[in-house]
Amino acid sequence: MSENITPEEIIKKGTLVFEKTKLMTDAHLSYCPGCGHGVAHRITMEVLEEMGVGDQAIGIAPVGCSVLAYDFMNIDMQQAAHGRAPAVATGIKRLYPEKYVFTYQGDGDLAAIGTNETIHACNRGENIVIIFVNNGIYGMTGGQMAPTTLEGMVSSTSPYGRDLGMTGHPIKITEMLAMLPGVCYATRHAVHKPGLVRKTKKAIKKAFENQRDKKGTSIIEIVSNCNSGWKMTPVKSNEWLEENMLPVFPLGDIKG
Amino acid sequence: MEEIKLMKGNEAFAEAVIREGVDAYFGYPITPQSEVIEYLMLEEPYKRTGMVVLQAESEIGAIHMVYGAAGAGKKAVTSSSSPGISLKQEGISYMAGSELPCVMLNVVRGGPGLGTIQPSQADYFQTVKGGGHGDYKLIVLAPASVQEMADFVEDGFKMAFKYRTPVMLLSDGLIGQMMEKVQLKPQKARLSNEEIREKYGSWATIGHKPEERTIITSLELKSERQEKHNHKLQAKYREIEKKEVRLEKFNCENADYLLVAYGSSARICQKTIQLGKEKGINIGLIRPITLWPFPSDEINKAADKVKGVLSVELSAGQMVDDVRLAVNGKVPVEHYGRFGGMIHSPDEVLEALEKNFIK
Numbered sequence: 259m260s261e262n263i264t265p266e267e268i269i270k271k272g273t274l275v276f277e278k279t280k281l282m283t284d285a286h287l288s289y290c291p292g293c294g295h296g297v298a299h300r301i302t303m304e305v306l307e308e309m310g311v312g313d314q315a316i317g318i319a320p321v322g323c324s325v326l327a328y329d330f331m332n333i334d335m336q337q338a339a340h341g342r343a344p345a346v347a348t349g350i351k352r353l354y355p356e357k358y359v360f361t362y363q364g365d366g367d368l369a370a371i372g373t374n375e376t377i378h379a380c381n382r383g384e385n386i387v388i389i390f391v392n393n394g395i396y397g398m399t400g401g402q403m404a405p406t407t408l409e410g411m412v413s414s415t416s417p418y419g420r421d422l423g424m425t426g427h428p429i430k431i432t433e434m435l436a437m438l439p440g441v442c443y444a445t446r447h448a449v450h451k452p453g454l455v456r457k458t459k460k461a462i463k464k465a466f467e468n469q470r471d472k473k474g475t476s477i478i479e480i481v482s483n484c485n486s487g488w489k490m491t492p493v494k495s496n497e498w499l500e501e502n503m504l505p506v507f508p509l510g511d512i513k514g
Numbered sequence: 515m516e517e518i519k520l521m522k523g524n525e526a527f528a529e530a531v532i533r534e535g536v537d538a539y540f541g542y543p544i545t546p547q548s549e550v551i552e553y554l555m556l557e558e559p560y561k562r563t564g565m566v567v568l569q570a571e572s573e574i575g576a577i578h579m580v581y582g583a584a585g586a587g588k589k590a591v592t593s594s595s596s597p598g599i600s601l602k603q604e605g606i607s608y609m610a611g612s613e614l615p616c617v618m619l620n621v622v623r624g625g626p627g628l629g630t631i632q633p634s635q636a637d638y639f640q641t642v643k644g645g646g647h648g649d650y651k652l653i654v655l656a657p658a659s660v661q662e663m664a665d666f667v668e669d670g671f672k673m674a675f676k677y678r679t680p681v682m683l684l685s686d687g688l689i690g691q692m693m694e695k696v697q698l699k700p701q702k703a704r705l706s707n708e709e710i711r712e713k714y715g716s717w718a719t720i721g722h723k724p725e726e727r728t729i730i731t732s733l734e735l736k737s738e739r740q741e742k743h744n745h746k747l748q749a750k751y752r753e754i755e756k757k758e759v760r761l762e763k764f765n766c767e768n769a770d771y772l773l774v775a776y777g778s779s780a781r782i783c784q785k786t787i788q789l790g791k792e793k794g795i796n797i798g799l800i801r802p803i804t805l806w807p808f809p810s811d812e813i814n815k816a817a818d819k820v821k822g823v824l825s826v827e828l829s830a831g832q833m834v835d836d837v838r839l840a841v842n843g844k845v846p847v848e849h850y851g852r853f854g855g856m857i858h859s860p861d862e863v864l865e866a867l868e869k870n871f872i873k
Contacts, residue, residue, distance in 0.1 A: 349582025378571035
């Protein structure tokens with residue numbers, strides 16, 4: 259085999275097993291190596307491509323690490339103020355009921371500053387998809403405590419470990435949202451292993467199908483890592499996620 | 515069809531919103547403007563035009579729903595009163611930064627804090643000088659009648675979409691609550707999604723193929739590019755200052771003294787002109803209709819012919835700063851006004867004018 263073989267030559271031989279979705283741009287991801295955001299972005303866009311609705315989709319980027327999601331997701335997008343993505347999505351979806359509208363939010367955005375918008379969008383049963391990436395920390399601003407930070411977990415604003423007496427408990431907002439009649443589907447997944455990625459993608463697809471079928475709000479929580487914020491190697495952060503995050507945020511369907 | 519009705523200012527605004535062919539109203543109840551959302555809910559405009567009316571979870575929710583709808587090329591409206599407008603400031607700044615059109619109404623009440631529910635003009639600084647964070651301006655229209663509460667909806671949307679910028683109607687509890695005759699315009703059709711794609715598809719998030727996709731954002735991590743964007747906004751604001759100034763003049767030709775007042779205070783000052791005549795005092799009035807852009811040139815010219823200028827506002831003196839800048843030291847400029855929900859009478863205004871410039 260020639261050492262100068264080009265990607266085109268490989269594809270011609272019928273050996274193509276994977277191709278990046280056209281709904282992801284060619285921009286370099288701004289996420290840290292090992293971070294779960296890239297996978298979560300890709301599978302979301304793959305679902306829209308497989309459903310053939312990329313040109314009917316409108317995504318809402320939050321404030322946080324995924325604030326620049328619109329640089330990577332190759333679809334129409336709006337950037338929302340911190341926590342307000344569900345309200346922005348409401349404004350769009352109410353006027354374009356046939357479009358596919360989703361928010362992509364982190365734990366600080368969705369479960370702290372945006373709790374009001376989140377709860378009420380879900381309670382109205384807004385026919386949208388919420389993709390909620392929970393890594394237990396504020397990544398973008400440099401590793402501060404999040405509403406989902408675990409007990410004893412060190413962050414730059416809980417330098418001696420999260421003290422439950424002082425700052426409360428890691429909030430299980432997906433369980434809370436599942437109680438609302440407007441929510442048709444609430445589920446928790448992870449993307450640090452190939453099998454889990456496939457399951458998460460399946461859940462995202464189900465969520466967008468719910469939207470197509472006008473069933474109400476679907477929320478998919480993705481428990482993810484933040485190796486930079488957690489100050490761990492990517493491999494170590496995935497192990498830590500399994501050992502510490504998943505007992506508090508167990509994977510699986512909560513509703514629907 | 516055109517119709518003449520007797521309505522409250524808040525109701526006239528709401529009816530005009532429907533007739534303008536607005537796509538959505540998002541609001542949250544607060545006195546003294548709750549009639550806006552109450553009227554819309556009662557009228558069921560979704561049956562008349564397909565317009566969406568939604569009571570949001572908060573003023574914050576409402577303004578960000580407006581952001582979403584406006585970003586998708588739709589005509590969206592919100593309304594509130596002072597404390598609620600304070601909550602909306604984050605969203606307003608985002609809309610200015612992202613260059614999104616909308617029409618908003620502030621039926622101002624007395625502050626600060628929870629204040630009173632009675633009329634006030636104490637939100638002038640917040641509305642005209644910024645309110646939210648960053649270098650931006652709102653186009654500000656000040657209705658002085660129930661008729662203008664209706665008319666400025668159309669005028670506001672024309673400018674909002676022409677310049678892709680938010681427009682605020684700065685009213686108060688007096689104009690919002692009082693009933694007057696109002697001539698309502700015929701019903702306009704809402705734009706279809708195809709028309710929106712044609713007109714605004716180059717920037718609105720309405721669903722596109724990857725090569726044509728649109729992004730609504732006010733974020734720019736590279737400061738060189740943020741500065742460039744801000745220059746673009748500023749150039750737009752200079753154009754608005756050149757083209758969109760609106761004012762009304764009363765008895766200015768041979769006046770010895772000039773009143774400057776907007777909205778409800780301008781209505782009161784019209785009576786003061788009559789009271790002055792009876793006493794042999796010749797008083798003129800300039801009523802800024804646009805508070806931004808401010809009619810500085812006209813006020814400056816008018817100052818050449820008078821001995822003094824009194825800025826009359828239902829506040830401790832806010833617009834007076836802009837009047838002083840406009841007059842630029844040519845003649846003395848003073849402020850008079852009751853505030854905290856109290857309303858000055860035409861006599862009190864005349865007395866203040868005499869005290870400042872004559873006695």
